[in-house]
Amino acid sequence: MAHLGGLLWTQQSWLAQASSWIDRELHQQGIKRIGSIKQLRVRHWSTILQVPTSIGSIYFKAVVSDLAYEAALTQVLSHRYPHCMPQVLAIAREQGWLLMPDGGMMLRETLKIEDDIQHWENLLPIYAKVQQDSANYLNEFLELGVPDRRLVVLPARLQQLLTDTETLGLNHPGGLSLLEYQCLQNKADLLVKLCEQLATFSIPETLHHGDLHDGNVFVDDERYMFFDWGDSSIAHPFFSLHSTYGSLERRFDLGKNSLWFKQLRKCYLEEWTEYETEERLEEAFELAQQLSPILAILRWLPVLSSMDAPNRNRYIEAVPDLLREFLSMIQTDEDKL
The missing domain is CATH 3.90.1200.10 (Aminoglycoside phosphotransferase (APH), C-terminal lobe)
Incomplete structure (x- = not known):
């Protein structure tokens, strides 16, 4: 994965895998997806997907393996400093996947x-x-x-x-x-x-x-x-x-x-x-x-x-x-x- 970057993010098999994980995590939290998942950004080192849900837009981020620590770190910071860190809905630590609600402007x-x-x-x-x-x-x-x-x-x-x-x-x-x-x-x-x-x-x-x-x-x-x-x-x-x-x-x-x-x-x-x-x-x-x-x-x-x-x-x-x-x-x- 470390050397696929932007090529990986646009593969239908990867998008299907990410979408399945997103839907599973949303279901576990009683959140309903109400529309199609949109790929907002593709970089060689990361991608962001926008997920329309019953509680508003939710955002999914994936990064290359060398940066996979971001998901677990963000979760720790969110728990420790909730006044100034984004809320985290779910992470897949090994993959470096992160699911968060809208953070504002x-x-x-x-x-x-x-x-x-x-x-x-x-x-x-x-x-x-x-x-x-x-x-x-x-x-x-x-x-x-x-x-x-x-x-x-x-x-x-x-x-x-x-x-x-x-x-x-x-x-x-x-x-x-x-x-x-x-x-x-x-x-x-x-x-x-x-x-x-x-x-x-x-x-x-x-x-x-x-x-x-x-x-x-x-x-x-x-x-x-x-x-x-x-x-x-x-x-x-x-x-x-x-x-x-x-x-x-x-x-x-x-x-x-x-x-x-x-x-x-x-x-x-x-x-x-x-x-x-x-x-x-x-x-x-x-x-x-x-x-x-x-x-x-x-x-x-x-x-x-x-x-x-x-x-x-x-x-x-x-x-x-x-x-x-x-x-x-x-x-x-x-x-x-």
């Missing part, structure tokens, strides 16, 4: 003008509290299959990546140039130092969403709910705003030094003052931003592995672009170490 649909970014000021403290509490359950998450991307393992993961010249697109259009590749090899010691320096702060590593943007947060009666945990890992918590910043930057054409980014950083870091002083939190946050492209790369790897070579070529720039971002961020900060 996607935050993306509410962000019409720049001032709507204030939603993030409201929800980031909620997310931070979940991260802090989740630090108590790391072994449980790891047993579910959530990837371990703590600081101590990052240098080895980067070294492993540098041996994968296909993923790096070495000397291919859009891929890494030989000069960039050599520069990354030369920065191996610096990466170790950055990880070691960030580890000196009294900030617990915990659950990191991995793709925290406005398409993965839903708003329902002023409640914020965090969806799509398929890119999550155990990592430093401050990596989480990398995706948030990136999506807002693209959506509203914000500059790197936007006052909005500073404000969001402030409201997020205020939730961590029991661990470090404000000054040290700022320092830790800056270090995390330098390392965050590496985390973003690691979440791409299982996605890319679900594709055949022609489809992987469509995303040839994904990993090289993040490596360039990493090089750019550390280039101006080397003299601080």
Whole structure:
């Protein structure tokens, strides 16, 4: 299954199997399907089906095997943090199948003008509290299959990546140039130092969403709910705003030094003052931003592995672009170490 991806989701035999499971789970809960199941989205790594029922639309999600932990993790989070997580109707843990009711309006649909970014000021403290509490359950998450991307393992993961010249697109259009590749090899010691320096702060590593943007947060009666945990890992918590910043930057054409980014950083870091002083939190946050492209790369790897070579070529720039971002961020900060 790991390498079939989008091909699998459109096969009639697979759709029949998924539909049968959906109907069985609905029947057990006294929910009646009242129309045909519609395939809303097909990606190489996942698919979403919409199921019309007597209690409204219900959504089914399936993912490639490398991301199958998402279903069990979402169920655990739903039970532990029902105020900000989606309700889960059923899961098939081995297959990585997930069945959920409608979660409300996607935050993306509410962000019409720049001032709507204030939603993030409201929800980031909620997310931070979940991260802090989740630090108590790391072994449980790891047993579910959530990837371990703590600081101590990052240098080895980067070294492993540098041996994968296909993923790096070495000397291919859009891929890494030989000069960039050599520069990354030369920065191996610096990466170790950055990880070691960030580890000196009294900030617990915990659950990191991995793709925290406005398409993965839903708003329902002023409640914020965090969806799509398929890119999550155990990592430093401050990596989480990398995706948030990136999506807002693209959506509203914000500059790197936007006052909005500073404000969001402030409201997020205020939730961590029991661990470090404000000054040290700022320092830790800056270090995390330098390392965050590496985390973003690691979440791409299982996605890319679900594709055949022609489809992987469509995303040839994904990993090289993040490596360039990493090089750019550390280039101006080397003299601080």
